[in-house]
Amino acid sequence: MSTLLKPETVDHVRDVVAWAAAEETPLELVGSGSKRSMGRPGNAAHTLDMSAFSGISLYEAEELVLSAGAGTPIAGIYAALQEQQQELAFEPPDYGPLLGLPEGAGTLGGVLAANLAGPRRIKAGAARDHFLGFTAVSGRGELFKSGGRVVKNVTGYDLCKVMAGSWGTLGAMMQVTVKVLPAAEKLRTVLVFGCDAVQGVAALTQALQTPYEVSAAAWVPQTVAAHSNVGYVRESGASVAAIRIEGPGPSVEYRCATLRDQLAPFGATEELHGHNSAAFWREIRDVRPFAEPGDTRVVWKLSVPPQSGAKLATALAAVVDGEFYVDWGGGLIWLAVPEAGTGGNEAVRAAVAESGGHATLIRAPAELRSAVPVFQPQDPGLARLSQRLKEGFDPRGILNPGRMYPGV
């Protein structure tokens, strides 16, 4: 019989996990359930709903630190941060609409467990880089913690790093602490029109090699630009390379003006101000180009060396009849492939094997996510380490087993 278990206390969680370990029955960990269709499909009979661990327990803006229940809705976190003009600098994306769900769902724990990061990844890092501490129950039913509530800490192994991006396979997190940072005073985006992918990434690279602290660098083809809600982008009739500049007002103006001069040889330039900039980068962040209603294409996320990105994506898209755009200055490729066969799995894996990096199947029907690897297959040495790490935390394999790799 399938049961939904919703623990409300630490002892509840320990009890449920110890029971499941004794019974050797897998548990599916969920917060709000917004990322349930990501990863390899499981067959857990029981669902461990962590949403009762909700609420901000500590927020000291001047100390740049916030602690909350892992099940705290991310929307609530944003609201609290906004009051103090702060933010999660890693800019967590909202894949809701991409996955056919409403926007604005998700929990803080989910963002961390999936190690998400938005366009600011290139400057500010990912969830892992802002994750300071947690308490969790391991697959042994034991309460354990790591880290703390200070931003600088090397006491013991940094288990926050492995919990980030572990997709609930190592422990059920209850309290989490993250570093928060001031939101920028001003935000602008320099646009360069009409470059192909390779030229576009060359423009992004040049911008990223300046001292102007570019906080996001993306390139979208004309087909993608045409669907933007930002007029300057949609009506350009061209591909768009976009470079975001944030910071104190006078500095942003200076840096934008200088960058526009320097990038002029690549094509006509334009500048988006605050509101349009925010809207554009939300689209990039949340993969909105592939999230239109009725779009059932398979969506891949490829993280590769930035200089390989444009060429790799152009060649790959031609092979799999796909559409793509580029973020992280060339290092992140969002690729949509017609839903047929293996969704381009072989071609994607071959391309990544050559360039280095990894590809993750972000949107695909459950059958495809069962049939082909969702996460990048690992070299044997690394795969063995992953397997043993899993056993160290969850020897009976009851926490989201197989969500990332078979047997992990």
Added chain:
Amino acid sequence: MEMPKPDDGVIARRREIATALREIVPGEGVIVDEDALRPYESDGLTAYKTLPLIVVLPETTEQVSQVLRYCHENAIKVVPRGAGTSLSGGALPLADGIILGLGKFKKILEIDYDNRCAVVQPGVTNLGITDAVRDDGFYYAPDPSSQIACTIGGNIAENSGGVHCLKYGLTTNNVLGLEIVMMDGEVVRIGGKHLDSEGYDMLGLLTGSEGLLGVVTEVTVRLLRAPETARAVLVGFPSNEAAGECVAGVIGAGIIPGGMEMMDKPAIAAAEAFVEAGYPLDVEALLIVELDGPEVEVDYLIDRVEGIAKANGAISIRVSNSEEERARFWAGRKAAFPAIGRISPDYYCMDGTIPRSQLPKVLTRMTELSNEFGLRVANVFHAGDGNLHPLILYDANEPGELEKAEEFGAEILKLCVEVGGVLTGEHGVGVEKRDLMGTMFTEDDLNQQQRVKCVFDPDSLLNPGKVFPELHRCAELGRVHIKRGEMRFPDLPRF
């Protein structure tokens, strides 16, 4: 402080082991002479000394792999070592263990500006990376005070910080890839020139693992373009509280400075006497706030910082007007440790982190402790991130003073934990804080960490005796103690 009991059987085989190692690393790379071993007997934490069994200095990853495989097969302990600048005894030798020195891994393998990274060997110094790219306008951001000597391999082991890490991150935020050799000799590559991990974040786990999980043989680091300009503000305050309030005010105003350092009165006096940086001597606390970026941004932020400083009762404010002046402002802070070394025969450097709001309480209690122990203490403080470096002044030639200094240090670290902080912000646990781990972690916490150790080194041959106060066998840690049965909680919501 006790180290694992040396294995006399291994010590007796010293000659045989040296011969076997010479077959792997020919020539001068295997050291057995007592005089030649002497330089390796301690690291930056000189209070502890042990002569290692043998020192091996391999030159290739293949040699590292063979050395480790040999040691694994023969149950010989291994202590990896970079430049030996650890302040926590991370590279303290074992009498029955070899020192695996990475000092010959000195090559910068690749500089790749288009991917904004560099691939280097672990024995390259931290500053060596920046030196190699400075002329092109780039740098490697983490800058521990020992950067002229410490190696990038050691930085990985300790997750080193520096004065710029509030804005630019620690080592862990600036590393993209590693090649490591595991204790059984297997070579594993992790990450590369791309971002994030396909599976578990082994890169993040290895960074800061203090040489207990694997030996780093190659590192890929991020390179950043250097800011166009930097200026520093020197602000004096009538009290530590006022300086602390100013730091909170700066961050509260949304400003993350490139660096924000604080010194207390004893530290100011010692530094000024040593380098004549022009520090005001009539203040209780001194802040150095550095702003970097385009000139227009720096000017704008300096104005705001000055305003905040005045609002918090600053009694002296000076803004650097040239690179020379900025360097002079920093000279005192950077020379703080040797400056203390001039006024005391010995000093003991601590490294706790506290929630910044607790600073006045911690400093007050530290003064009380200073009186109780009869030892002077000076404080330098990475104010932005709460990382405190109390320097305890003592004289090792006075019987009992070292022990007293250590006891004083332990009390300070316990205090840090008590107010919500941690034992170490950037120097590592090593042997120094090993026995204090229990003040921060429960047995279950520590067991879970040791299970991670078991993943990489199930026989506990790599740098044993560091970090963990008690060593459990992996077989014991791996056991599952679970009884079958009903769930105890009838009130647990089920649907």
